[in-house]
Amino acid sequence: MGAGLGYRGPLRPFFEQARRAFEERTRRLGETPVDEVEWAPGEHLIRCVEVVAEHFFSRDPQPPREVGSVPLLVHCLDFSLGTPGDLNRPYLEKVQEVLRRLNGAVLSDHLAFTRAGEIELGHLNPVPPTRANVRMIAAKIRQLQEECGVPFLLENITTHLSLPGELRAAEFYQQVVDEADCGMLLDVTNVMVNCRNRNLDPLQFIESLDLQRVVQLHLVGYSEHAGTLFDSHVEDISEDLFGLTRDVIDRAPVEAVIIERDGHWPSADLLRSELVRVQQILDDKQQREQCAAPTISVAS
Amino acid sequence: MCGAHDQRGIVTASQDAVTLLAILLASSDEREAFARTRDEWISAHAADPAAVTLLSEIAIEGLHQQADVLVKKRWAEVCDNAPTTCQALGSNGPALFQTFANGYWPKGHLRHLDDTLAFLEWLKGVMPHAVGGIEEATVRSHFAFRQNATIVTSSFVAQKDIGPVAGFVIVAHLGANAWHAFLPTPVPAVVARWWMRRKRAATSV
Numbered sequence: 001m002g003a004g005l006g007y008r009g010p011l012r013p014f015f016e017q018a019r020r021a022f023e024e025r026t027r028r029l030g031e032t033p034v035d036e037v038e039w040a041p042g043e044h045l046i047r048c049v050e051v052v053a054e055h056f057f058s059r060d061p062q063p064p065r066e067v068g069s070v071p072l073l074v075h076c077l078d079f080s081l082g083t084p085g086d087l088n089r090p091y092l093e094k095v096q097e098v099l100r101r102l103n104g105a106v107l108s109d110h111l112a113f114t115r116a117g118e119i120e121l122g123h124l125n126p127v128p129p130t131r132a133n134v135r136m137i138a139a140k141i142r143q144l145q146e147e148c149g150v151p152f153l154l155e156n157i158t159t160h161l162s163l164p165g166e167l168r169a170a171e172f173y174q175q176v177v178d179e180a181d182c183g184m185l186l187d188v189t190n191v192m193v194n195c196r197n198r199n200l201d202p203l204q205f206i207e208s209l210d211l212q213r214v215v216q217l218h219l220v221g222y223s224e225h226a227g228t229l230f231d232s233h234v235e236d237i238s239e240d241l242f243g244l245t246r247d248v249i250d251r252a253p254v255e256a257v258i259i260e261r262d263g264h265w266p267s268a269d270l271l272r273s274e275l276v277r278v279q280q281i282l283d284d285k286q287q288r289e290q291c292a293a294p295t296i297s298v299a300s
Numbered sequence: 301m302c303g304a305h306d307q308r309g310i311v312t313a314s315q316d317a318v319t320l321l322a323i324l325l326a327s328s329d330e331r332e333a334f335a336r337t338r339d340e341w342i343s344a345h346a347a348d349p350a351a352v353t354l355l356s357e358i359a360i361e362g363l364h365q366q367a368d369v370l371v372k373k374r375w376a377e378v379c380d381n382a383p384t385t386c387q388a389l390g391s392n393g394p395a396l397f398q399t400f401a402n403g404y405w406p407k408g409h410l411r412h413l414d415d416t417l418a419f420l421e422w423l424k425g426v427m428p429h430a431v432g433g434i435e436e437a438t439v440r441s442h443f444a445f446r447q448n449a450t451i452v453t454s455s456f457v458a459q460k461d462i463g464p465v466a467g468f469v470i471v472a473h474l475g476a477n478a479w480h481a482f483l484p485t486p487v488p489a490v491v492a493r494w495w496m497r498r499k500r501a502a503t504s505v
Contacts, residue, residue, distance in 0.1 A: 084319075119319075
């Protein structure tokens with residue numbers, strides 16, 4: 001896959017533009033001798049797209065036309081895996097329908113709870129980091145993987161509330177993923193926000209994880225107010241975030257990086273430059289790996 | 301709307317750690333009571349040893365901060381849906397929303413629209429002139445359409461987001477307070493046709 005973008009209504013023209021540019025290149029590629037073309041076949045600005053399952057609950061789930069034929073990654077916000085009890089069955093059925101109709105490549109949700117009892121908080125909250133919760137959440141993820149038939153990725157969240165418990169945050173995340181045997185969707189921005197707000201080193205947090213589990217990354221700028229960072233999803237990606245992303249990609253078998261912007265919509269140029277830069281980081285790593293691969297010399 | 305969600309009175313029995321955490325995050329009154337008399341609050345509501353341990357060690361500042369973030373996220377969604385009203389409120393907006401938000405938590409995957417409508421409804425009681433009529437009608441129609449019209453959207457092959465427009469037409473046509481405004485237009489039309497046929501059959505006999 002590669003660098004991708006979260007699908008949001010206001011970004012439709014951008015998706016459309018990128019798809020048309022790709023189709024035009026592909027068409028011209030067919031007409032032009034290969035040594036004259038400046039681009040590689042299959043070079044799409046947006047290599048994969050992440051859709052939020054809930055956005056398709058109130059309509060007939062169809063793959064967004066403007067996206068084209070790139071892989072679709074289905075992201076959920078409300079499985080509330082940290083809530084005691086069984087999986088939310090009506091919600092699961094809707095997600096299954098979205099996955100099926102959109103032919104989603106993977107399914108993801110957060111290590112969090114959004115509701116409990118009669119209360120729906122609607123946004124992500126931390127789960128007490130206990131061994132009992134590791135077992136409970138891992139069992140739900142295994143069930144999800146079995147019933148949905150696609151790999152599941154678990155995402156770390158931002159929280160302003162540190163919960164006491166038997167495990168540290170990184171241990172809790174790691175143990176759930178290990179016990180569920182699923183992948184990690186590492187939100188680089190969330191790591192940065194949590195660590196900076198607690199005076200911790202983001203790289204140290206990342207290195208304390210088994211990075212071989214990391215399949216996908218989330219990335220978006222953070223905002224800062226009175227010395228506290230917030231994952232508002234409305235800012236441009238800053239240099240420190242690009243740096244941390246490179247650190248993760250260098251260490252982990254990352255397949256997709258999704259820029260998940262939710263507001264203060266940037267210009268097409270800026271969004272394009274962010275996508276190109278992320279793809280460049282992924283390509284750099286691939287090139288290094290190819291150079292480091294042992295070559296077979298044939299003795300004459 | 302999905303129903304009233306006044307959080308007062310929800311702490312009725314001993315509950316698990318996550319549910320108690322949700323109660324504390326949802327209600328500033330409960331947080332205040334927890335901060336004032338933590339031990340009493342815990343012994344009254346938490347029987348599970350894990351919940352007792354968690355609540356005994358939790359930092360109240362963190363709870364307040366997390367709860368503030370939840371309300372700010374809701375406020376941002378409301379501003380997206382009703383930008384004119386929110387802009388008109390100026391710097392008073394967040395504080396007004398905070399007052400409203402403490403007693404109301406929307407439900408379902410359309411919670412952002414539910415929240416916006418409930419806030420506009422509440423605001424009309426506090427500052428009647430602050431709510432733009434057209435904006436409220438648009439949000440109401442969008443919500444009605446999204447809630448009830450999956451079948452209608454399925455039939456459109458254009459794949460455009462016509463929800464707000466179609467919903468607005470439905471509501472404007474039928475009147476915002478009519479119960480049948482929450483049904484897609486074909487339903488009242490089918491019912492009317494059935495009634496006419498029945499009447500005609502009755503007169504012919």
